[in-house]
Amino acid sequence: MPTPHTPGEPTAPRRCALPPLRRYPTVDELGARAAALVARHPRDARLRHVGTSRAGTPLWLLSVGHGARQALVVAGPHANEPVGGATVLRLAERALADPSLTEGADATWNLLLCLDPDGLRRNEGWLGGPYHLGRYFRHFFRPGFLEQPEWLPDGAAAAALPETRALLALQDELKPFFQCSLHGVDVGGGFVELTRDLPGLAQRVADIATRLGVPRELGPYDTLHWPNLGPAVYRIPPPRPGDRAAAITEAAVESTWFHPHRYGTVTAVVEAPMWGVAAVEDASVPADPEAVLRTVSRTLRHDMRLLRELLARLAPYAADAPDADRLRLPVDDYLLVGPGLADAWDPDSAHRTRPLPPPDAGHLTALRIAGRRLALRTGGLLHQLVTRSGRDPAGVLPELDRLLDAWCADYRDRCGAAWVPVARQAEYQSRVVLAAFELAARQAPARFRSGEPDWGSEPVVPMHRE
Numbered sequence: 001m002p003t004p005h006t007p008g009e010p011t012a013p014r015r016c017a018l019p020p021l022r023r024y025p026t027v028d029e030l031g032a033r034a035a036a037l038v039a040r041h042p043r044d045a046r047l048r049h050v051g052t053s054r055a056g057t058p059l060w061l062l063s064v065g066h067g068a069r070q071a072l073v074v075a076g077p078h079a080n081e082p083v084g085g086a087t088v089l090r091l092a093e094r095a096l097a098d099p100s101l102t103e104g105a106d107a108t109w110n111l112l113l114c115l116d117p118d119g120l121r122r123n124e125g126w127l128g129g130p131y132h133l134g135r136y137f138r139h140f141f142r143p144g145f146l147e148q149p150e151w152l153p154d155g156a157a158a159a160a161l162p163e164t165r166a167l168l169a170l171q172d173e174l175k176p177f178f179q180c181s182l183h184g185v186d187v188g189g190g191f192v193e194l195t196r197d198l199p200g201l202a203q204r205v206a207d208i209a210t211r212l213g214v215p216r217e218l219g220p221y222d223t224l225h226w227p228n229l230g231p232a233v234y235r236i237p238p239p240r241p242g243d244r245a246a247a248i249t250e251a252a253v254e255s256t257w258f259h260p261h262r263y264g265t266v267t268a269v270v271e272a273p274m275w276g277v278a279a280v281e282d283a284s285v286p287a288d289p290e291a292v293l294r295t296v297s298r299t300l301r302h303d304m305r306l307l308r309e310l311l312a313r314l315a316p317y318a319a320d321a322p323d324a325d326r327l328r329l330p331v332d333d334y335l336l337v338g339p340g341l342a343d344a345w346d347p348d349s350a351h352r353t354r355p356l357p358p359p360d361a362g363h364l365t366a367l368r369i370a371g372r373r374l375a376l377r378t379g380g381l382l383h384q385l386v387t388r389s390g391r392d393p394a395g396v397l398p399e400l401d402r403l404l405d406a407w408c409a410d411y412r413d414r415c416g417a418a419w420v421p422v423a424r425q426a427e428y429q430s431r432v433v434l435a436a437f438e439l440a441a442r443q444a445p446a447r448f449r450s451g452e453p454d455w456g457s458e459p460v461v462p463m464h465r466e
Contacts, residue, residue, distance in 0.1 A: 021089065023422055024082040024127045027057065027117040030075075033089055034062045034113055041096050050112070051166025057117040059166050062088065064095040064109040065102030069444060070174040071437060072260075074112045074167065075182045077150040079119025080142045082127060083272050084182030086426035088113060091433060101434070105441050110174060115149050115163055131419055133275065133408040136186065137380035138387075144330035150181065150256050167256050175263040178440040180433050181256075185273045187369050187417050189217030189280040190428060191232040192436070193269040195257055198443070202230025204435040214273060214420060214428045217280040219363030221341075221370040224356055232281075236269070266443070268436040272429040275417040277369065282361040290347045292364045293356070296371050297346035303375035304338035306403065310382055311335070313394040329385055334378040341374065369415060376407050 051059040075084030088111040125139030149163035216232035223234040343351040
């Protein structure tokens with residue numbers, strides 16, 4: 001007797017075109033695997049060049065199916081979040097194996113293999129494993145805030161990065177009814193952010209997470225002021241003048257997520273955890289949440305002060321390091337963000353601009369993780385600044401190693417961070433994408449079949465940095 005199919009979960013593929021991935025694919029492996037799928041399925045799959053990165057790396061789009069309605073899935077918008085590459089390959093195989101996802105939905109799946117291939121290459125020091133927190137943070141790389149291709153800090157007309165321009169052009173060409181951006185949470189849980197509500201998605205995410213043993217993050221720090229559409233599902237506030245306070249960071253709403261909103265597109269940002277923490281889905285009410293917030297804020301300020309002192313010791317030598325342009329790392333971005341976050345969370349801070357919603361235990365765990373993450377990323381970048389230069393004239397490496405080891409141990413021992421295998425991360429993310437796709441396809445108006453744009457009911461006004 002066949003096993004009944006659960007809505008929101010894919011049926012078992014009829015064939016497997018490629019061996020399963022048990023580690024994150026590199027830029028070159030993504031291209032090779034996509035080309036192999038096209039070679040095996042030349043009638044249903046196509047691979048085309050849609051742009052070029054700042055370093056000259058091709059941006060490849062893998063399309064599956066021939067339906068009139070376009071779905072766009074973007075992998076690799078953040079260089080240190082590589083699960084999306086494994087997920088788009090899995091989605092391509094599912095779409096090739098299950099006609100209900102293409103012919104049955106009158107849909108074409110357009111899968112951008114990696115939006116920031118240059119950044120992904122700079123993470124190859126840890127990408128292939130073994131996967132340990134210390135190894136990850138010592139080799140972590142993510143571009144500065146103004147060099148992340150998914151953001152639009154000055155509006156679409158002023159998109160500075162070639163990767164961003166390529167994505168905007170693709171959105172305007174396809175006018176997708178559904179867009180999905182694939183992200184990863186290094187430590188924490190899975191959650192989804194939406195530009196439009198998809199009723200029923202929260203329950204499907206809960207079912208998928210339970211089946212796969214993936215914790216859901218019930219209070220991510222960057223969605224604290226956003227509308228909650230259900231457990232672990234949040235609505236991204238539309239970019240309107242004067243509405244910046246709705247998000248912790250301006251970049252959250254100044255993004256390519258809203259660019260295709262004029263076509264009626266629903267965008268889903270799907271986050272999958274690398275190291276899961278069960279406590280992020282604890283909805284219990286803590287005894288003294290303000291005391292926890294004070295501790296989290298004080299710890300973040302203390303950690304960032306230590307790192308600023310180490311950077312000050314390095315500064316006289318860093319400018320003279322060989323190949324300084326190649327070694328340029330966005331340490332200052334993180335050091336600037338730290339105090340602002342500490343003030344935003346501290347109930348006693350005179351610089352706090354708005355109160356936090358009443359936090360439950362999951363919210364507080366997420367904030368604690370986020371503060372430590374900021375310190376670990378900064379420390380990891382400083383570590384690379386020293387090790388890649390090949391010398392340590394300031395003698396900071398032993399202190400950096402001690403701090404990184406202690407902070408990683410805190411994640412493991414006090415937060416209970418546990419590695420989620422790559423195959424399970426990609427399975428979780430692909431199932432959530434398929435659930436969101438199904439719900440979006442039900443909502444999509446008939447005008448998509450004729451290609452008529454839907455300008456939507458909500459005005460979208462580009463935001464500009466002051």
